[in-house]
Amino acid sequence: MRQWRFEVYGRDQENDICAKQVIEDILELGINSVEQAQSAKVFLIEADFDDEFARRVARELLCDNVCQDFCIGKTTPPAGLAKATTVEVHLKSGVTDPVAQSIITAIEDMGSSCKSVMTGRKYVLFGELSQEQTSRIIRRLSNDCIEDVIIGTEAEPPSPLAEPYEFQFRTITITDLDNAQLEKLSKDMDLFLNIIEMRTIQKHYQSLSREPSDVELETLAQTWSEHCVHKTFKSSVDLEFEGETIHFDNLIKETVFKVTEDLNKDWCISVFADNAGVVGFDETDAICFKVETHNHPSALDPYGGAATGIGGVLRDPMGTGLGAKPIANTDVFCFAEPEKSFDEIPKGLLHPKRIMKGVVSGVRDYGNRMGIPTVNGAVYFDDRYIGNPLVFCGNIGIMPNDKCFGDAEPGDLVMVVGGRTGRDGIHGATFSSGAMTHEHETIFSHAVQIGNAITEKKVLDTLLQARDAGLYVAITDCGAGGLSSAVGEMGEKVGVEVDIEKIPLKYAGLNYTETWISEAQERMVIAVKPERLEEVGEIFAGENVEATVIGRFTGDKKLTLRYAGEQVGRIDMEFLHNGVPKYSRKACWEKPAVTEPVIKAKDNYNDDLLRILSSYNVASKEWVIRQYDHEVQGSSVVKPLVGITNDGPSDAAVVKPKFNSDKGVAISCGMNPFYGDIDPYWMAMSGIDEAVRNIVCVGARPDRIALLDNFCWGDCNKPEVFGSLVRAAQACYDGAMGFEAPFISGKDSLNNNFICDDGTEISIPATLLISAMSIVDDVNKCVTMDLKNSGNLLFVVGLTKNELGGSHYYKVNGSLGASVPMVDIKVAAKTAEKMHKAITGGLVASCHDCSEGGLAIALAEMAFAGGLGIEADLRGVIKDDDCSRAEVVLFSESNSRYIVEVKPENYDAFVRLMLDVPLGEIGKVVDSKTLTVKDSAGKAVVDIETDKLKQAWQKPLKW
Template structure:
């Protein structure tokens, strides 16, 4: 009979309690609570049939750090100096990764087998407070700053109150298959969609009604023992498969677009086909014609696949996890990073070796002073939770985070944008089978591998297609287990290389419904036995089992004669695998539960039956104007203010939380230089220890320019991602060069609701026109630079609504780029290397202060948005490639936020040297010379021996500014007149102190 034991770990009184200090500080800063001293502790609840002696051995030899901690078993810390306590535990059914790890450690210690597939050890935080804080205030502290009521249980009271909470799952419901009539009036159909959280519009609900009224459908259902009306499971499957998240209905809509500025009037037959796929098709043909077909697979699998060399291929995917991160920042971000890990892992046959992670995060002001709407989390809480979630997801998986970005804008305070990316490497072949091709035949078995299914993640796909409000469903939140996934990843790599897996895919949005529903198209059908699916706890309904997005799960396709070998291998890796059905050629997706048919859906209707949207888009240029500065600001004060501003200051407090060294192959890290302060443009990672080949990865994101012109915001973001890779030593792809390196790009569009409604979304036509122009820029940039999209994602409902108040994100597109580096020994970093090196500005500066950080500092927007001059940029980047290849450059840094002044400052603060430059040139006045954010520009330093050859190569594209100095001071003159003299220490202090985490 299982016993219940409590084990408390608490820091010795002689050890500084940093966690307690942080809680005290946060309570005072954000809630004006005087808690007095706070002491933190960790609580383990064990429910196992073991003896008191065994539990003591476990607590003292496994859990406790004898140098730092005291341990209490069956009793608690004698808190005589404290008056109150707060328990923060996980709710029943929420994945507790630390508890599962402790469970495994207990089994290893006692040499006994405790299943890690069922939770029996739980963890919690227990805080003690010196001052007698009111119970309701402690609960508020827990809910607002330390946890989340979606996933946490909170209990506050006197230090003498007993603790008895154990997160047992108790569900008394019996399995029930409901039949739901759909022969209803239009308003009743819409009500049904809303009540079931299907997120389907009237046309879609009518299509479902018409399908179930078809005579052939009724006949087939009668033969299968089903009612003519759909089951709850069938409606849930249709809601998931037809969700915006899965079907990208707005990107595939028929759009009538009118440009009132130019008079252009046209019908766009799918944004995706017209701009994204078409641009890649054009580029593919150029390289195929040249005999360099490195594009292997795009848009048709979990991730894009490109050829690295004759032995291996590169797999690359970037996803968003915005809605879950708005509800539970920690869980949403953690599942975002481990979820995107599964995309490359489940591409083609599967079993790719995961290479690196990236993350790009968009938050509201962390010091947001305003009142929050009901259900809206404070931006600092969102930021802290997201950063911690990515830290735990990436670090515990053993995957380096080598690149990223953080953007701040008040419009991200309703719904943050959380972009997570993962790259992997896979052999070109397993045996004689191309690894990127999925193959399934009738009779192949359906295997679920990894975690178990629970209520967490139900309606994740449909929920992601809605705007957020205070009623958003708790069941949509998932908590990932990176350690469980690490075991599964290692297992899949081994199984794939042994030729045991026929193909695979991840259980992402929609869970089994999505993975099996999509794979079934390859064979022509599938049969699934839901009662065989392993559950976290009993009591789930059949439809919940099929659509739950519980994490760490993959669907594997096996030939029947490989089952025994795969199951044996899975036991070796402690991975649970279950045979839950088979693929067929019936043309249907058929589900059973305890010998009863639960669902019978025609695959063609399931995947192709969703009615197409018809949308209206009208572009009218915003009425913005360039401000007139009353007086020229103090240059030193302005530069220091910019260096400390949220969108420019150091991200070190975030970067240092992520492991970018694991695997030992990261060449260019986020921060470098002699003192580790120099921000870098792109991350670079060595592919293997057997060659010098590497990968450069960058990101381009510029939502701030969208308020002026969405086309230029998209074009600028694309250019930013390209020039970051060029800056570290990348070379543009060249269709005329058979040895041209590959580039692989993920486009991620995140926009507010863009469907016009006269009452709820009166500016929907303009918002959709912004999206159209963003896609037009994508096409123009991609085809100019011959850089193809290989995968991507869109997120279309990034709004937070409460009553008549709506917080909408600015139209945002992220371009995540990866490019092959032939020899990582040739890459260049941003910091100045030696005194005497000549400093040049490469590229042309224009009077383009619109949307700049300089204007933001003064409270302006401006009208002169930076524009990408594509032909000039193409030529410039090719010349920069030659300069890198010939070894002309000692350093290189791209210009973006803050313009030339900030770029020079960043080159100085990263090393021990300074710079003396004169920026006066041509007709531009001082302010645009220093702070314009014109695209396609770099600050480079060149050794004296290379100056002549560099100038001959670059011609008028490079302007001499000055030289690197021995003294660590930045001195700037304008046409001979000194305007700035600031020490490295002053700049570094401002830059490092801008973001207090």
């Protein structure tokens, strides 16, 4: 057998898109000596082909003869170009290569076969490069977590076939270790268990008079990881705040969970119980929603981390009840500002621009391939995210009302469905529970998971068929902790036994522990009655999805693990799931020493307006949005980009999940880390208010809002950091209670701090993402934010206060301020209700949430999205007494405000409806594309063409 090497390259080198991007990437590194680049795809196929068949494979399969050429063997750079550097990038041995799998199948379709396929990319760079520059370029072109790089043309990459595994049972001696030894063991094995937990485990095994096996210890570490069990959020807390101590027995139960309990809405079907929160949709169907973070993996491998972030969260609805069909994605990212020199990047970190590009492409490629519209999202920039970018991926699914619950019973079979298990993603759950350091890149490369969207799509297609045929009784997804968590959770109430050697592997060489805890992607676990096994098997086999029985639910309330007949682990479910020690934590919070800046009043605020519009947080995210398919499934109603030229910023998205119904689902989010620097309580309240405003703006029902919380914090072992989290959690209760909008699901990601090689620590700002989902009764009544017609009247609904603290106006002027926006929750709820009545009553032509940047930004966005102008007068704005200065009214970010466009004929009805909420008429829509705003003296403090505003807003992220 011979290894055939094929290289395929574009015939028209001048238009080699890949090469152009490579040159662009290299220029972004500050290296401008590479004048030209060539790229080629490399295929290494081990097979018994003859020459003729090899040529057929090249011509008919690998190469597109219209625009590409191929070479069997190695191409050499053109003669005379001595300054050429050849770089070849191959996946590391064992990393999933989906293209290789497709090629194997395609060669079979051609009537032949092959033993193995590897694919790679080859780059030839022309120009003088130092060794240091070459290695920087290589870091950019490849990811050493998952890829090997070969420089030059001599070596061939190693064969992917690994050595077989020889079974060897291992126990870990812990019963007679002292504290220091226990701590060392935890560190050496990457268990991320602290000393109290190690002692608890030690005591347990002392009482059993035996040592744990390696797989038992690993299973406990996975199940008890912060990522899986949320120890911090469940701990008892004493919060020192304003001279008082407030005690919580269980923080989350007394804040986020409690509000849902207290509200006790009959449309909540399953909350905080399953992989996603489930609420009612209509008579026949329910919808569920989950938002996850995938921060640590995305820091190491932005593309793969983000892709598996979306891939992972999609499996949550798929693994909720008996499985939901995903209908919409939402993605929120936090990055450091992208324009930076490489000197500013601490050692061990990737450049924020690379992280952002990688994350966006990862979400794009996975989400688009799955055929799920990505309809909502946000991107925030703050340099404190440099060490820990945040990647929030969310998904909404729909499922029949009678498929919202599942349960495994003794005798049911455990079946793993989908992808095979490999060495990828080992220790993902424990790794993501700790702080990041500059050494993480090398130490935890194995924690990065590799996704293949098409495998997951196949699983989804077949699972829904099996669900509708009633062929399985319970389901969950393999996420953090892999099979150890998934099977462990499913068997929690009854007990389960697994034969680990039956788990299908991607390649030989995995030991039983690696197999058990691997976080390889695209796997689901179902419980099947033995008598349905054949039918369920047929469905999966019919569409080339692997499904394998690996064990059985028992009834003995134990987790039993075997390898080739030999028992390798046996843990009490009670100890596994409830043995984790309960913590009590200290928390404190003090108002930081912040003050209001003194900024000189100006005659005209055009410049400030332009600067805010072109600040990264406010600027158009069209570059990101267009890379996502937001229309697949044919369900879109309100798209992320709206307006006369389809490029205005929508407040929320609406999809219509059923072809035969005009009922819709709306999705929005709210978040503002800057406010948290002043007061995390008001940050959280503002986030909730913003999510509610956004969703109300498009026409969704305020009385059907379901909320999700995602807390991303720094090192919560520090009482002051934890204190800010507790304050935010308190606000979650108060805000959700006020809007009567229950939380239905949530997730936290703590320890988002980065320790540089010099020991300095970079911690993310306290970041709370609030996601909201609600119902739209009739999608035909939805409203968008773009101005519709000249002559229409403009109103500000809601009270404007002197609340510039944390505002973008202060930010572009270099300050933070102190007067953070607060929420008058009663007024806020009333306003949302009235706005909804106005919208569904057809009284509103357009409506926009007034948030980042305040009134001036909202007006600008509405104007340029509609291709129209505005004449406004600040005298009309309903405001507090201390809002005499124009810039306060223009830029204050007071909550609970909406800008509303109303046709003159609807004036009376609208004003009458709004009687008991603050309502100010501020001006009208005009044809001339100019935004004019007059202050209390009648002087124009803003007068600028909307084209200029739009340009400023679009420019920063037009990559």
